[in-house]
Amino acid sequence: MHWIDLSIVVVYFAIMLLIGFWFHRKNNNTEDYFVGSRQMTKWHLGLSVVATDVGGGFSIGLGGLGFVMGLAGSWILFTGLIGAWLTAVVLIPKVHKTGLANGLQTFPEILKHNYGKTVALAAAIISAIGYMGFTASQVLAGAKLTSATFVGVNIPEAVLIMGAIAVVYTALGGIKAVIYTDTVQWIILLSGLSLVASPMP
Numbered sequence: 001m002h003w004i005d006l007s008i009v010v011v012y013f014a015i016m017l018l019i020g021f022w023f024h025r026k027n028n029n030t031e032d033y034f035v036g037s038r039q040m041t042k043w044h045l046g047l048s049v050v051a052t053d054v055g056g057g058f059s060i061g062l063g064g065l066g067f068v069m070g071l072a073g074s075w076i077l078f079t080g081l082i083g084a085w086l087t088a089v090v091l092i093p094k095v096h097k098t099g100l101a102n103g104l105q106t107f108p109e110i111l112k113h114n115y116g117k118t119v120a121l122a123a124a125i126i127s128a129i130g131y132m133g134f135t136a137s138q139v140l141a142g143a144k145l146t147s148a149t150f151v152g153v154n155i156p157e158a159v160l161i162m163g164a165i166a167v168v169y170t171a172l173g174g175i176k177a178v179i180y181t182d183t184v185q186w187i188i189l190l191s192g193l194s195l196v197a198s199p200m201p
Contacts (some may be wrong), residue, residue: 005149005150006150007157009146009150012188013161015164015184016165016166016169016181016184017165017168017169019169019173019177019180019181019184020167020168020169020170020172020173020177020181021172021173022173022177023172023174023176023177023180024172024173024175024177027173027174027176030105032176033174033175034105034106034174034175035099035105035175036174036175036176036179038100040175040176040179044179044180044183045179047179047182047183048178048183048186049084049184050180050186051149051182051185051186052182052190053080053084054186054189059105062076062077074174093109095110098110098113098114107122107123107127107128108120108123108124111123113121137161139157139159139162139166140155140159142158142161142162143156143158143162144158146161146162147157169181173197
């Protein structure tokens, strides 16, 4: 393990944690914590969504799916794009309007407001189960890259380290910490993918 590689990883993790601590100090109420004071820009939200979707699980997993299935594997990308577009155009404006008018801060709260407690509880359980799998795939992809890069760090250890750091900065800083760390991560990911895709001299 070269000291430069280790330094880059340590600095990266430190920046993620610092963002969490920064917004922990800045947040004054649940409105700040859960919905970013309802003042996050479209650019930040867009970058956060892209960084969440095009993470390790997506970029590595979709490449593997394409290798196994060929062109048919691209359907998961196209259907995802259609779903994201419909969500942005149809669902989000209505959700934002309802949440703003009634002071609601989470999606289950909106479902409870519109359809009752049972629907809200069911949605919360389904979302929790779904996001556990989604988040696990992202952390596992990062852990595999980490263990492949650093000799002596196995996958379970990398999963614990990365998972703990993500939980800490998320729990401390709330949605603002998530969005800003996503923005930093997307810039890093895009830079790395651009370098990989660039033709070598």
